[in-house]
Amino acid sequence: xxxGRTWAVTLQGVGGQMVEVxxxxxxxxxxxxxxxxxxxxxxxxxxxxxxxxxxxxxxxxPGKVVLSLSPAAVPKRGSGFDxxxxxxxxxxxxxxxxxxxxxxxxxxxxxxxxxxxxVRGVLPAVLAARDAGLTRAIVPAANLAEARLVGGIDTAxxxxxxxxxxxxxxxxxxxxxxxxxxxxRADDGTDxxxxxxxxxxxxxxxVAAAGGHAMILRGAPGTGKTMLARRLPGLLPDLGEQxxxxxxxIHSVMGRLLGPDPLLRRPPFVAPHHSASAASLxxxxxxxxxPGAATLAHRGVLFLDECAEFSGRVLDSLRTLLEDGEVRxxxxxxxxVFPTRFQxxxxxxDCPCGSAxxxxxxxxxxxxxxxxxxxxxxxRDRIDISARxxxxxxxxFAADEVEDSATVRARVAAARAAxxxxxxxxxxxxxxxxxxxxxxxVLRSATGLSRDALRQLNRALTHGVLSPRGVDRCLRIAWTxxxxxxxxxPGEHHVAEAMVLRGED
Numbered sequence: 163x164x165x166g167r168t169w170a171v172t173l174q175g176v177g178g179q180m181v182e183v184x185x186x187x188x189x190x191x192x193x194x195x196x197x198x199x200x201x202x203x204x205x206x207x208x209x210x211x212x213x214x215x216x217x218x219x220x221x222x223x224p225g226k227v228v229l230s231l232s233p234a235a236v237p238k239r240g241s242g243f244d245x246x247x248x249x250x251x252x253x254x255x256x257x258x259x260x261x262x263x264x265x266x267x268x269x270x271x272x273x274x275x276x277x278x279x280x281v282r283g284v285l286p287a288v289l290a291a292r293d294a295g296l297t298r299a300i301v302p303a304a305n306l307a308e309a310r311l312v313g314g315i316d317t318a319x320x321x322x323x324x325x326x327x328x329x330x331x332x333x334x335x336x337x338x339x340x341x342x343x344x345x346x347r348a349d350d351g352t353d354x355x356x357x358x359x360x361x362x363x364x365x366x367x368x369v370a371a372a373g374g375h376a377m378i379l380r381g382a383p384g385t386g387k388t389m390l391a392r393r394l395p396g397l398l399p400d401l402g403e404q405x406x407x408x409x410x411x412i413h414s415v416m417g418r419l420l421g422p423d424p425l426l427r428r429p430p431f432v433a434p435h436h437s438a439s440a441a442s443l444x445x446x447x448x449x450x451x452x453p454g455a456a457t458l459a460h461r462g463v464l465f466l467d468e469c470a471e472f473s474g475r476v477l478d479s480l481r482t483l484l485e486d487g488e489v490r491x492x493x494x495x496x497x498x499v500f501p502t503r504f505q506x507x508x509x510x511x512d513c514p515c516g517s518a519x520x521x522x523x524x525x526x527x528x529x530x531x532x533x534x535x536x537x538x539x540x541x542r543d544r545i546d547i548s549a550r551x552x553x554x555x556x557x558x559f560a561a562d563e564v565e566d567s568a569t570v571r572a573r574v575a576a577a578r579a580a581x582x583x584x585x586x587x588x589x590x591x592x593x594x595x596x597x598x599x600x601x602x603x604v605l606r607s608a609t610g611l612s613r614d615a616l617r618q619l620n621r622a623l624t625h626g627v628l629s630p631r632g633v634d635r636c637l638r639i640a641w642t643x644x645x646x647x648x649x650x651x652p653g654e655h656h657v658a659e660a661m662v663l664r665g666e667d
Contacts, residue, residue: 166187166250167250168249169183169246169268169296170238170242170243170267170268171287172238175453175499175500176286176453177290178283179290180291180294181238183231183246184232186229187227187255191226192226197231198231198234199234199237204231204239210241211244214273215323218275220257223251223255227251239450242269245270245271246269258331259330262330266299267287267296269287269305276324278302278303285411286415288315297316299316299318300317301317302319303337305319306318306319307422307424319338321337325337352393353393353396353566354396354397354564357389360386360390362549363390363549364565366549367391367549368570368573368574369663370547371398372597373641374596375642377547378469378507378537378545378547380550381551381552383511383518385552385553391507392431394505397567397571398428398462399575400428401428401429401461405461409430409461410425412453416452416453418458430458430460431459431462432455436471438476439476443480444456444480444489445498450493451493451500454500457489460501463505465507469536478538480506480541481541484544488503489502510534513525543632546598548664548665576648578595580645581645585597588607600641602630605641606634608651612651615640619636622661636657636664640656643656644656
């Protein structure tokens with residue numbers, strides 16, 4: 163047989179595209195040619211796979227080998243093409259039977275001794291193979307637990323090229339067992355009960371968690387801003403099946419999946435340093451666009467501590483992400499789209515010196531103005547909730563019982579369930595996970611809102627206190643407060659509290 167064919171996947175953004183690998187073994191001077199827009203890692207596989215084949219006790223064809231990656235116009239990247247290129251060559255030369263590899267995705271990097279090393283992006287690759295109709299996927303044994311997250315396709319692991327050859331000749335088997343996934347909530351060791359005092363801010367964090375609202379915490383250093391922000395993910399419900407696969411696929415592409423149970427069941431929490439660039443926060447790169455912190459926080463929380471220290475250009479790059487839920491990065495050869503459905507939480511001091519008492523502040527008025535300049539008006543308008551932490555005084559040692567995360571989480575789950583049941587009746591709100599995801603036109607058309615409840619918003623809009631976007635965001639907060647209270651529709655007091663939480667009182 164002079165022609166062999168296998169299947170591979172190239173990653174585009176956080177998804178995968180099928181690649182047909184064709185191998186032709188013919189007469190001519192010995193050599194290997196790879197065509198089809200492969201990057202440096204793909205081109206270097208010529209040396210790796212030849213050494214792996216020989217060192218595995220297999221025979222490399224003595225003539226000319228031409229390997230084609232189709233579609234040819236799509237860039238191919240990564241060392242995961244080593245295995246499909248090697249198997250395609252061996253089936254074309256007749257060294258291995260081709261029947262066992264029909265409808266099979268192959269993925270893995272080859273060591274010079276024939277070992278199959280783990281690679282990034284196995285989860286999105288197996289998803290793409292299943293959607294394309296393939297029936298089997300052979301991946302590195304170290305990635306098998308990740309591949310097993312995808313249903314509807316047979317998956318097996320390979321530790322070496324020698325093992326695959328024995329399986330193809332029906333004289334051996336592949337790795338069929340993967341570590342069993344362990345369900346349940348992962349405890350990060352934080353609890354809302356550790357936050358003493360700050361009742362207003364605790365309420366603001368609960369409302370933010372129940373509605374998925376963006377929020378900012380202001381106050382002096384040491385008053386609990388970071389503590390509150392880091393406990394917000396513990397109030398959120400577990401990710402659904404589809405959401406968990408989305409988040410896990412992103413972390414797979416970035417090579418951040420660890421442990422025998424790779425599925426992300428809890429909302430991710432990402433906290434970049436304030437020196438982060440726009441590319442590291444939003445995504446980018448010179449030739450190959452890469453996801454940024456906003457994409458890593460997809461279906462979770464993006465926390466910007468000391469947000470006033472961020473560059474204004476970096477913070478403004480979040481504006482369209484908060485509205486669209488995705489970022490589009492264009493390069494010469496392709497357009498990459500990364501999902502960015504995250505909940506934004508920011509924390510900032512009031513001034514550079516961070517004095518807890520205004521009378522002790524040593525900052526000049528000009529320094530205070532410059533300090534908050536990074537938070538522009540358009541960005542602030544997209545932040546739903548603004549809360550301020552206060553000095554505790556003697557409240558730190560108070561013996562009063564405070565609610566823990568489990569108690570608040572139960573209320574948050576009930577409020578989210580009520581919102582999901584309500585908005586499912588509105589076609590324009592399809593897919594909304596929380597009130598923060600509901601379009602403004604749906605909020606304004608929802609029936610049951612009393613004239614007294616809307617009068618405050620109309621007055622604020624008339625006097626320029628609220629923008630039209632601000633009115634929609636106040637409505638979202640009011641619906642969340644009503645859901646937490648078990649009310650059918652927001653009342654006047656719910657709207658009033660929403661305006662206080664937004665900072666428009």
